[in-house]
Amino acid sequence: MFKKNKRISLLNYWTSRYLLTLFVGLAIISFISAAWIRHTTFQNRLEMMEFLADETVYRLTDTSGQNIGPMGSIPGFIGNRDRFTMREIDPILYVVDTEGNIVSSNRPAPPGSAKNVANLLDGEEGTKKITVTNEGQESVQYVVKKKLENNNKVVGWVLVLEKKENLTRVNQAYGQLALLIGALAVLGWCAIYSLSKRLAHPIKQVAEAAKQVQEGNYTFDLPQNNKEEEIYELVTSFKEMANKLEQLEKTRTELLAGVTHELKTPVTSISGLLQAVKDGVVRGQDASEFIQMALVETTKMKTMVGDLLAFNQFAVDAIPVKVENINVNQLIRDAVAQWEVMQDDETVKIQMDFLVKSVDVQADVVRTQQIVTNLLTNAKQAMQGGIVTITLMEKEDAVLINVSDTGRGIAQEEQAFIFERFYRGENKKYAVRGLGLGLSLSKMMAQSIGGDLRLIDSNSSGTCFEITLKKATTL
Structure with missing residues (x-):
């Protein structure tokens, strides 16, 4: 036995497929957007760390024009540490001498930091990715290094460090992205459902009209105010086809009566004329005329039968x-x-x-x-x-x-x-x-x-x- 295919409505069919396409597209967009947000946020926060390092160097070199003294005489600390705290991230800022000894920082240095900081000094400025081991645990961090110079001589370094996970954390942005994607999904579903319903409605009407035509009812109403050209042509063509089928049905109904009438008339005439001759109703010259009239009617009937045969032969390409x-x-x-x-x-x-x-x-x-x-x-x-x-x-x-x-x-x-x-x-x-x-x-x-x-x-x-x-x- 053959399994009958399950049919679903046009509205459900296209809506489900449109939604699948929409969700796949939105998922791809979400992935790309999240990656872009993560990358952009990461770059922006690195730039903030660089700004913090530059600002610290600027403050330590004394904007009044007085150069800083020896490293040991750098006043008390960097200043108010809260001024260097950022809203999105809170990096560690070190001021170290040329030997790597921590002179000051924006918060208490974790145990073992002195050794790690000293290892960062390689004589080059810039931003670098490092792996830091603290209490047996490794973490990926980024460090921004800037020189402290006095009379064109390097007297120390400013280091700004932050963990990678803090630089790339964008929970709020992800939430906003999820809200936006969700809103687009709902809006897309509503639009798809509305458009699919608008497309399916006239097609359903044509299908119902086709069932009526199948049952021999050619009187139905189809709206012709569709704005879509293809739908309008479908409805118009179907109505024209139905009108033509109705006319052909009438013609087919009249066919048997017409052919019977056209063939019966000469047969009746021939029969009557020959019967009159046989019964002796007409004799002599009149009988000859009656026979001639019967021959004329026979020729007419032969012509009609010939037309039928010729038509059938042409219809099947037999001639x-x-x-x-x-x-x-x-x-x-x-x-x-x-x-x-x-x-x-x-x-x-x-x-x-x-x-x-x-x-x-x-x-x-x-x-x-x-x-x-x-x-x-x-x-x-x-x-x-x-x-x-x-x-x-x-x-x-x-x-x-x-x-x-x-x-x-x-x-x-x-x-x-x-x-x-x-x-x-x-x-x-x-x-x-x-x-x-x-x-x-x-x-x-x-x-x-x-x-x-x-x-x-x-x-x-x-x-x-x-x-x-x-x-x-x-x-």
């Missing part, structure tokens, strides 16, 4: 096409001439505007003639006499053939469905017999030879179709 290079002017001229031969009246005039120069196209002669014949027949049915204009235009890689009439046009709401199989407009449904396969079959034929057929324009002044044929390739 091969013979594409050849042929002069497009001659191709259209022959197709129009063939159609005119089959007409029993001259109520429709054909006006043709050919290309000035000779251009060959890739086409199947028979299929192209069928397309032109169908368009001209439709134009004749749409007009009570008039002119059909055929205009050829050359493009870079194709030739466009426009077929325009001056008929009553196709209703705006019907134009999207005219190439659908078995679709027949209201104006044509009851006026002209047929199965509604002409335009859809013609479009299939055009596409089968690498071209196309499309509606350019239709209004109360007439209709224009465009046939596209690819130019012949030259070697």
Whole structure:
């Protein structure tokens, strides 16, 4: 047995993943920020220690201009020790002579400090990292060393020491960082939840509408005031698709009745005509006319059945096409001439505007003639006499053939469905017999030879179709 995948809502799915991404990003930012705060604090406190050392040297060299005397006569102490106490750190400050003996400090020196201090004197100023052992325990410290000079002679040193752990302690800053990161996480979650909900809502509405369409209900309401372009296009496209499906469903419902009616009518006529002849209701010349009428109805029924078979064969690509290079002017001229031969009246005039120069196209002669014949027949049915204009235009890689009439046009709401199989407009449904396969079959034929057929324009002044044929390739 296959385990069914558990589905979760779009809101939960994206919110959880957005939150995971947000938290990972904030964790990385927190780590980098903490490291940066630690490093910056460390550097700032080292600079404070250097300032303290410089300030001490300045005070001991007597700002009044009097140089300090011998080391043994440096007055009492550095002064008020509290003035050298810092808020963030409290380093130890030593004033030592050139031999490393502690002359004074800002607080009582720990046991063994004299030896450690003496080991720090190496004749160089600056900041140095050291390891200090005190009562068997080692600690990493930083020391800032500054010279005490008298008459350009070194008479002692100022040393400022502090443990590394004190220099890098930033508990308050970490707390502020944690508060900031937490606030960003909550704000991000609210934003993500709000945006995900806004995105999921119209999609959920479309999904619910799709279920209604699945059940055969095409009446639903979808808001079209979405500001997001993609959501708006989704909703609009779905509504258009639903409208088209509704129309196709109606067409499908009418299909059986239409085909039955169209095929039953000639069958009934044939049956009635032949029964009249058989029963002797008509005799002689009348009987011959009845038989001729039955043959005409048989031809009509044969044509409709042929259309059905041809459509099905084209729909499954079962009919091969013979594409050849042929002069497009001659191709259209022959197709129009063939159609005119089959007409029993001259109520429709054909006006043709050919290309000035000779251009060959890739086409199947028979299929192209069928397309032109169908368009001209439709134009004749749409007009009570008039002119059909055929205009050829050359493009870079194709030739466009426009077929325009001056008929009553196709209703705006019907134009999207005219190439659908078995679709027949209201104006044509009851006026002209047929199965509604002409335009859809013609479009299939055009596409089968690498071209196309499309509606350019239709209004109360007439209709224009465009046939596209690819130019012949030259070697």
